[in-house]
Amino acid sequence: MSEYVNVAVDAMGGDNAPGEIIKGTVDALNAYRQLRVMLVGREEIVKEELAKYTYPEKRVRIVNATEIIEMAEPPVNAIRKKKDSSIVKGLQLVKEGKCDAFVSAGSTGAILAGGQLIVGRIRGIERSPLAPLIPTSKGPALLIDCGANMDARPSQLVQFAQMGSIYMKNITGNPNPRVAIVNVGAEEEKGNALVKETFPLLKACDNINFIGSIEARDITDGYADVIVCDAFVGNVILKMFEGVASTLLHGIKDAIMSSTLQSRN
């Protein structure tokens, strides 16, 4: 096993690429001495950006990719057609074993489609979830799934719970992450058909620390480390989080501004 972790980074993906991507890569290289990065993107542009920084040159390689997959492109189509894009080339580095992971702030749909078409799923895993870390008052929690499987089956939710648990063990070092399923009440008989069918399967799982149902009101208070739900519900959770926080903070800001204005008058 290599003493290094090798990560392919999509230099061209995201709103502020490549500037912010290169900046973040340099920060990461300086913070983690076991990190090696392959920056995938237009060679000249990446070189030009990199030249702005002092960084450990031996741990960086540039992999030229001339095409860029845009946010609005139909994902599967884009992956099939743009063979020389940073996403396709980055994922190929993972498939070929040259990198351990691929990081991209580009089109979520293209990364998900490319992950399945190029890298492939782990044997036995039915679907790939999208699983962001969300902030809670007791540290980050993993919301799994939040966008990939709109009409999930119970067996898929069980796999999400297992994958999420392994992920959190490795990312946070917590040996026993608490896994909960999003539900409308704490009682086992509550829920829609999907949750009612999934609950006993999770309970019977001996490789996760299943603590039962979690109501949406308890998510931000950190009642669970791995929060399992179908993609539709996960999307609603993520976007309610964003919406309520933004509306409240704007409201508070407006209130402060108007009281400041009043006290000036």
Added chain:
Amino acid sequence: MSEYVNVAVDAMGGDNAPGEIIKGTVDALNAYRQLRVMLVGREEIVKEELAKYTYPEKRVRIVNATEIIEMAEPPVNAIRKKKDSSIVKGLQLVKEGKCDAFVSAGSTGAILAGGQLIVGRIRGIERSPLAPLIPTSKGPALLIDCGANMDARPSQLVQFAQMGSIYMKNITGNPNPRVAIVNVGAEEEKGNALVKETFPLLKACDNINFIGSIEARDITDGYADVIVCDAFVGNVILKMFEGVASTLLHGIKDAIMSSTLQSRN
């Protein structure tokens, strides 16, 4: 038609009953001169509470009900057994045409079950939704359904949209309330099976002002007046609202407290 609106009020329902209920009833009687109230509950207790206030006595009647349905009781059972409860008697007043509406802060499940068993549904309506008004930065919006139908059918969501639209017209006076369905994106092809099937039905509805999909992040910003979803999703929306707001406001309070303490030291 009577010049009065007759409302049955459950004097015994809710955490702070009967005190807060009677107080609110007196406030309402003073604010609305066309309001007549039948207070349903234990006569002695209700009389004792009422005696604390000055109020228009001619517009209040007490209807004795000796039993109380507790929050934890199985709803259908409670409705069937406790014939002399404030919820059963209040709903009977509506059924018999003696009151136009029933207001209760008691067991949601019992009120919903009682509504169906005693009052009955409007002819043609398949299911009764729970529909709270939620605050947004542009005034209240109706979230329908948020607890009654866990696995809703498209035809039921269409009826919720129609009932919600009529409700908002009458409550807010807005002649053309904007109706939207909760979805994971703005595009018509997005969503889970339920939303994809419901979307064209709503679009074809000529008695509502259907504006398409609403993402959860836009709910608190008041993008729609009637927000249609199944009960599971509605429950998640309502409880995320509560949870994010509470966590954020506690976080802000803690930050202010700790900065105050620091500046004192």
